[in-house]
Amino acid sequence: MRALSIALLLSAALVPPAFAEEAGDWLARLAKADQQQRFHGTFVYERNGSFSTHRVWRQLGADGKMSERLLQLDGAEQEILKVDGRVQCIAGGMADQVEGAAFWPSRTLDPARLQSFYELKMAGHSRIAGRQAVVLLLSPRDQHRYGFELHLDQETALPLKSLLLNEKGLLLERFQFAEFDPFAEFDSSSLLPGDACRPVRARAEPVSVKAGWHAQWLPPGFELSGVVERKGADDAPVVFMTYADGLARFSIFVESLNGSPVEDARHQLGPTVVVSRRVTAPEGDYMITVVGEIPFGTAERVAVSLSADEGVVASP
CATH class of the missing domain: 2.50.20.10 (Lipoprotein localisation LolA/LolB/LppX)
Structure with a gap:
């Protein structure tokens, strides 16, 4: 840009x-x-x-x-x-x-x-x-x-x-x-x-929801601007939360893996970074993905800090 x-x-x-x-x-x-x-x-x-x-x-x-x-x-x-x-x-x-x-x-x-x-x-x-x-x-x-x-x-x-x-x-x-x-x-x-x-026809209109997840650390100035839920490719719900400081933005996606063998990943294309981290909760495995125009280190720290309201333990 x-x-x-x-x-x-x-x-x-x-x-x-x-x-x-x-x-x-x-x-x-x-x-x-x-x-x-x-x-x-x-x-x-x-x-x-x-x-x-x-x-x-x-x-x-x-x-x-x-x-x-x-x-x-x-x-x-x-x-x-x-x-x-x-x-x-x-x-x-x-x-x-x-x-x-x-x-x-x-x-x-x-x-x-x-x-x-x-x-x-x-x-x-x-x-x-x-x-x-x-x-x-x-x-x-x-x-x-x-x-x-x-x-x-x-x-x-x-x-x-x-x-x-x-x-x-x-x-x-x-x-x-x-x-x-x-x-x-x-x-x-x-x-x-x-x-x-x-x-463009959305599979389903986004529904505002209570996140159920929260980041225990956020970079200074970034505030939650919205939480919505959509249907993913397999019709499983995907919760995503958006954060902004008034200029820069990033999103956090939370999706149930339903047994899929997905591994942690990190990518960058120009200014956009993608950091994915697999976590395990009592009800199953989830993939946490942070996407946005922020430095890698910041995205990784946000991803590591995310947990469910009732507790999520990162898989080894």
């Missing part, structure tokens, strides 16, 4: 830092624009050393619902259509690529709260897609989250470029517009999906 140049970081360090309040003001503008601003454009997305090019149309309807259509322009045909943040249809493996990749932040940004966990700083100006932008650095105050570099359009405050960096300052994800027009007049047919975009 975002990429950082060492030269830019060094140059920013030589410039007297602007007040954090100014950076907070820009984040507040971004949060407002994200809920209202229409646009059309083409952007490049980089993750794990691979690049893809996408076209996007976004428009707020008369009914107050935001429609977003994303079309991949290279490689296999990929497409996704969302209305009010809900996926309506999908073509190809687009969901695996863009779910969790904030090509525009679709979360509630609270600058005052974020300053407890990130150092906010203005780092100058840039020019992206032929448009003037301001550069914001969000540096984590601990080792449990990643840093961001945002290039916000001076006119709309929407991100023209966004970089995500790990604790060593290495690029995890880049998003950058090549063309961006917030005032383009496009026909409503541009928001209609192609023939290959198949409607």
